[in-house]
Amino acid sequence: MSANALFSPFSLKSLQLKNRIVMAPMTRSFSPNGVPGADVAAYYRRRAEGQVGLILTEGTVVERPASSNDPNIPHFYGEQALGGWQQVVEEVHAADGKIGPQLWHMGVMGEHRSGWTPAQPFEGPSGLLAPGVPKGNAMTENDITDTIAAFGRAAADAKRLGFDCLELHGAHGYLIDQFFWDGLNQRTDVYGGDDLTSRSRLAVELVQEVRRQVGEDFVISLRLSQWKQQDYEAKLAGTPQALATWLAPLADAGVDIFHCSQRRFWEPEFEHEGSDLNFAGWVKKLTGKTTITVGSVGLSGEFLAGFAGEASEPRSLEELHRRLDREEFDLVAVGRQLIVDPNWVENIRHGRTAELKGYSREALSTLV
Numbered sequence: 001m002s003a004n005a006l007f008s009p010f011s012l013k014s015l016q017l018k019n020r021i022v023m024a025p026m027t028r029s030f031s032p033n034g035v036p037g038a039d040v041a042a043y044y045r046r047r048a049e050g051q052v053g054l055i056l057t058e059g060t061v062v063e064r065p066a067s068s069n070d071p072n073i074p075h076f077y078g079e080q081a082l083g084g085w086q087q088v089v090e091e092v093h094a095a096d097g098k099i100g101p102q103l104w105h106m107g108v109m110g111e112h113r114s115g116w117t118p119a120q121p122f123e124g125p126s127g128l129l130a131p132g133v134p135k136g137n138a139m140t141e142n143d144i145t146d147t148i149a150a151f152g153r154a155a156a157d158a159k160r161l162g163f164d165c166l167e168l169h170g171a172h173g174y175l176i177d178q179f180f181w182d183g184l185n186q187r188t189d190v191y192g193g194d195d196l197t198s199r200s201r202l203a204v205e206l207v208q209e210v211r212r213q214v215g216e217d218f219v220i221s222l223r224l225s226q227w228k229q230q231d232y233e234a235k236l237a238g239t240p241q242a243l244a245t246w247l248a249p250l251a252d253a254g255v256d257i258f259h260c261s262q263r264r265f266w267e268p269e270f271e272h273e274g275s276d277l278n279f280a281g282w283v284k285k286l287t288g289k290t291t292i293t294v295g296s297v298g299l300s301g302e303f304l305a306g307f308a309g310e311a312s313e314p315r316s317l318e319e320l321h322r323r324l325d326r327e328e329f330d331l332v333a334v335g336r337q338l339i340v341d342p343n344w345v346e347n348i349r350h351g352r353t354a355e356l357k358g359y360s361r362e363a364l365s366t367l368v
């Protein structure tokens, strides 16, 4: 298998990329009081210098009183934080890189290990932390309207600051995903209901507002996952038909890229369909949209076990090349390898296998 597909350019609307490698969004908690500083800008610049095709920033929270559970996660509002992001964009562009922010609202969350809590209670569709576990507030219609407006303002700011695209975090059991999931969304108004299409209404309205703010030519990515941090076995769509029904209104609302989060990219999405297509593969096939795959690229173990302390070793990219060669998906996001090695792209491109590093959670304590 060749590496040609991975290093071929990619173009969509106003976004032009030199290769197919995307830095996955990864929370680093190095932005005191929500303000990304010069160290964060330099960290992203090193990935641009290392020839990453597109950098997606760590999740950065929109302007709601309880959108974050960690004071060191960057804000995407307020003069100081946006000034910090301006610096990030300038550094990345100076190194000929491309970058989009991942816009985030966490929804109902557990408390941070530091004990810090936001000024107001967490908020979500039904005031549930996990199925059957009450916590925080159920959002009113006013809360929802204000949240959509906050994402809209953030999107307009992303474009104004010169970002090349943006991503909405609709995965992993955070706010948007809490609405998708019947385990946490038990609303009986228009934002809830028995079918996934009704529970997708918040996401559809959000995407429409973001599209209205950024115009037609600016690329919007939506990150989705079947699994939740609250339940790894959860599956919003159990069949290809259900998946197509879920995604069609989101595509119509203005999503350009579906970023399909899996823990291991080689796992088939639907075991009983006689196909080895992964999540991104099915989504591309069913929607015709651009997709990004992700999950243990170049590493032996997956990232949640990594948080629990399991170390990972470098792993062959042969299966990735095989799937890219058959155009199963368009882009490939890489997480932990780009935490430990800003030059990972160049190392694999030149076959410098001796330079490849493993990953362990100690890597999270510094911005290399």
Ligand SMILES: Cc1cc2nc3c(=O)[nH]c(=O)nc-3n(C[C@H](O)[C@H](O)[C@H](O)COP(=O)(O)O)c2cc1C
Pocket: 024, 025, 026, 027, 028, 058, 059, 102, 169, 171, 172, 223, 261, 262, 263, 294, 295, 296, 297, 299, 302, 303, 333, 334, 335, 336, 337, 364
């Ligand atoms: C330290 C760390 C922080 C993460 N933070 C985010 C985040 O803010 N937003 C998000 O969508 N995913 C987040 N993820 C998930 C990654 O984007 C990615 O999907 C996951 O690490 C799998 O890719 P990998 O196996 O290449 O690491 C995080 C992962 C790690 C390891």
